[in-house]
Amino acid sequence: GDSVTQMEGPVTLSEEAFLTINCTYTATGYPSLFWYVQYPGEGLQLLLKATKADDKGSNKGFEATYRKETTSFHLEKGSVQVSDSAVYFCALNRNTGNQFYFGTGTSLTVIP
Amino acid sequence: DAEITQSPRHKITETGRQVTLACHQTWNHNNMFWYRQDLGHGLRLIHYSYGVHDTNKGEVSDGYSVSRSNTEDLPLTLESAASSQTSVYFCASSDGQGSTDTQYFGPGTRLTVL
Numbered sequence: 001g002d003s004v005t006q007m008e009g010p011v012t013l014s015e016e017a018f019l020t021i022n023c024t025y026t027a028t029g030y031p032s033l034f035w036y037v038q039y040p041g042e043g044l045q046l047l048l049k050a051t052k053a054d055d056k057g058s059n060k061g062f063e064a065t066y067r068k069e070t071t072s073f074h075l076e077k078g079s080v081q082v083s084d085s086a087v088y089f090c091a092l093n094r095n096t097g098n099q100f101y102f103g104t105g106t107s108l109t110v111i112p
Numbered sequence: 113d114a115e116i117t118q119s120p121r122h123k124i125t126e127t128g129r130q131v132t133l134a135c136h137q138t139w140n141h142n143n144m145f146w147y148r149q150d151l152g153h154g155l156r157l158i159h160y161s162y163g164v165h166d167t168n169k170g171e172v173s174d175g176y177s178v179s180r181s182n183t184e185d186l187p188l189t190l191e192s193a194a195s196s197q198t199s200v201y202f203c204a205s206s207d208g209q210g211s212t213d214t215q216y217f218g219p220g221t222r223l224t225v226l
Contacts, residue, residue, distance in 0.1 A: 099157065
């Protein structure tokens, strides 16, 4: 069945470091791919998405490219800030029914 | 601004009690979803609805029920709470049924079953 595998955390980085959080997926058909972010005590917020192969989603300095050949959607940011500390979830949306499958989440802590 | 709200934000109950968690959205979205979030599992789908009077079971529906009497609300009921249902519960909504549609999440309800 459809599934998402995410890089295990937690991840701790110094401010201005480069961030990569790996995400790979298994799906039939052509899903859309998403990154959500969850700040402490809050619900999930959409960070970015890509709806077809080779699309790049970007927002707030984060970006991810939909790679069909490697079934991946890795999240990257060139220079992280303390305010980026959160849990990041990779997700896919099946072709029909708007049903999402989420990864287990990766906790990121950025230290000054 | 349109939003999705959940209440209560925190709830402590005892084993065997019936509990209802509320979810209300003002987006006028057709689709609503309930998830539970547990460490090591990410978010798992409990129930979902594509419109008034429509309900469907998700991956982990045992012990839970929902009903949809209007567009705005999808309450989640735990018929007889169990300690295994201690979790954080999130409600979400979306407009279409296509693969490109985004789901919008509420702030969550932390439920503890003693």
